[in-house]
Amino acid sequence: MSGIAMPAPDPNILVRRDAIVAGLEALVSGEGVISSETERRAFETDALTAYRRLPLAVVLPATTEETAAVMRYLYAQGVPMVPRGAGTSLAGGALPQEDAVVIGVSRMSKVLDVDLANRTARVQTGVTNLGVSAAIAHEGFFYAPDPSSQLACTIAGNVAMNSGGAHCLKYGVTTNNLMGVTFVTVEGEIVEIGGDAMDAAGLDLLGLICGSEGQFGMVTEATLRILPMAEGARPILFGFPSPEAAGACVAAVLGAGVVPVAIEYMDRLAIDICEDFARAGYPRDVGAMLIVEVEGSPAEIDEQLARIAAIAEGHGMTHMREARTPAEAAAIWKGRKSAFGAMGRVSDYICMDGTIPTGRLPEVLTRIEAICEEQGLKVANIFHAGDGNLHPLVLYDMNDPVSLAKAERAGEDILLACVEVGGCLTGEHGVGIEKRELMTAQFTRIELEQQMRVKSAFDPRWLMNPAKVFPLENRLTEAAA
Amino acid sequence: MTLAADVIAPFDEAGIEAVIREHVETRAPLAIRGAGTRAGLGRPVEAAPLSTARLTGITLFEPSELVIAAKAGTPVAEVEAELARAGQRLAFEPFDHRPLYRTTGEPTIGGLVATNASGPRRVQTGAARDALIGVRLVTGRGEAIRAGGRVMKNVTGYDITKLAAGSHGTLGVITEATFKTLPIAESETTLVIEGLDDAHGVAALCAGMGSPYEVSGAAHLPGEGGAPARTLLRLENFANQLRYRAGELADRLRSFGPAERLAPDDSRALWRSVAQAAPYLGPADRAVWRVSVAPTRAPGLVALLRDLALAHVYDWSGGLIWIATSPEGDAGAARLRALTRELRGHATLVRAPDAVRAAVGVFEPEAPALAKLSEKVRAAFDPAGVLNPGKMHDRRA
Structure with missing residues (x-):
């Protein structure tokens, strides 16, 4: 995979590399500056591993103040900056460039304060997503957004990409669980936005910064909404004869006034691959499968699942398995949660992330199938069906450039189909470099220009993560604005 | 619908674009409004009124996708009625400003979004901005843009949708909004604990919010005129599960005193009243502040303001305090803001005479670095600078 262009590095920056490294070393404590090529290699890519760029240097500030000092310096030097959490972006959001300094948050990873009565946690953004929940689990609380990379990914990355997860049907995504941030501007100024009081007055810059893909500045601390855990949760697994029947069942459940915590969809190929790997006991003789999870007391769960099961029966459900014990619940989730790993065992794949109106699910599934068939490729479908967020995995052979090109082509066509039916290019992974050139399919020129003006408002010289989000051509930098 | 003769009210989005372009050219400011029921919110703006009241109609409703869209001038009541027919609602419980401002007419979807006006359930399900998944707006350049869309999960490009919510018409004129909806719970009840002082009342609310029973309303109404204070915790669920949750929650709150359980209709009526705030704030000539602070710090703040606060009521688990003050002088702005800021909260002067709002400002003054970014x-x-200039902050300052 190497079809996506990156801007040519600025030779005037490359020649100043030693001076810039020395300048950074004067600002950051401890082992905060990484300059040797061997060590920089660890930062050359993210989870979109086909793309690699060796950064000019990597700096790991230990505090907000150090971050500000670093940014002030790089701004004065005119050096691009690429913020980095754990580097788990599937869209190339953390991909460096040769003339840029990577600013990582990994040395700022403390949970600073937990306030159970007010249901907030103040954290440094280098903490992992799961690290937040782990720090409060013994009190019966958790942090709701749960991207599948939650073991590794950081709150910094979650804020930058407005990350979601399987359970956001009920609990919302990052922006709905974020109350405040300490934000460092590209010029190195520290700004407090929001806090532990709800709905800060003034323009909602917090909402704007969340999901800005590190293009406005750095977020070094965050105040998160934390929630009490439900009394219990239980998944149920349904098999259907066809993808259409499963899709119609999802719409019927939501329309009937039952909103589960999660509704996950897997098609036959996905089931087979996951079952081969995880032995989760998934039915192999079905056209599609749903995992539905509800929460509450045992009696509440019984009632909700009974209602959902009745709806599923009405849609031709042929297989049902309700978890009766925590072990059975874990078994049902095991296959789904190991899906990407299991898939990686049998084939290389690219994972798409479009969202569609859930009512269009059957039709879009048919189109995805046709698109991949046209390229002679197989596709396995794994979705957050409740909110219409699709993750088609297009299988290809990394050693065959033709196969790769076909997969990229199929992926693009799938995303364009999502936009065409009223959906969007990305539901939770972000635009990064991956979907940058497709932005013109979703937005008009005027809409893109308005977004670029917002970027310029925060970052007039376009130094923050500049190669992302917007097509490389026709950019509206300050001079043109 | 009747509109005053001097109100410019185009029939479509293209008309809004044309009006704005014309005013950009002449640098003549515009005061943006829907039906005007919340016109008293924000600093007074002297400008030609531009209304979206004629952009009406629900443009999309897919009950099985939990999504509804309507043009900006559509009455909120119409959207809520359409949703109710399908057993759904706007979960954030749209806040109705009419009782506070003594205004008439029908609040519009555009006004709701522009003011991010959320009611009691905000504490559980999020604010209007959290339910908002897409908007169309005409910017101050006279250009119509779409932000977000109609799907639940969307991180494509910047979240201009969130930015538009609560922007009080200062970025663009909202012409259409799309929300995610939620089913109306089958039934509800409210636990009422009587006689708690503010500190214990808010502590009970926080304990309830920290429980797994999904409290969807948490308010404390201090006693007045000899009536006992009432601490309210609302539960919504399937009818035959409510009894369980109410029992468990009452048990958990036992140390605060016995809890009465309200019948569904009584519960609904009570929360309609809490949602208006005005019934608890006394005569209409008083100034009204809306103070947001972390719940546990709220009773302490009110205690420090005892001589200023003529009446007060807590919503959002204590995180929202409505405070009535005298409209004289600065309506208490200097002290109230200083103390609120010390407790890391923020205060909005929701109701006061025009001259007071113009002089002391309405929204929390922003720190210089934040103000610069905004x-x-x-x-x-x-x-x-043609759209609602000075509505949020005095730009000359």
């Missing part, structure tokens, strides 16, 4: 973002949408 101003740059505003200029990115409205470089000529």
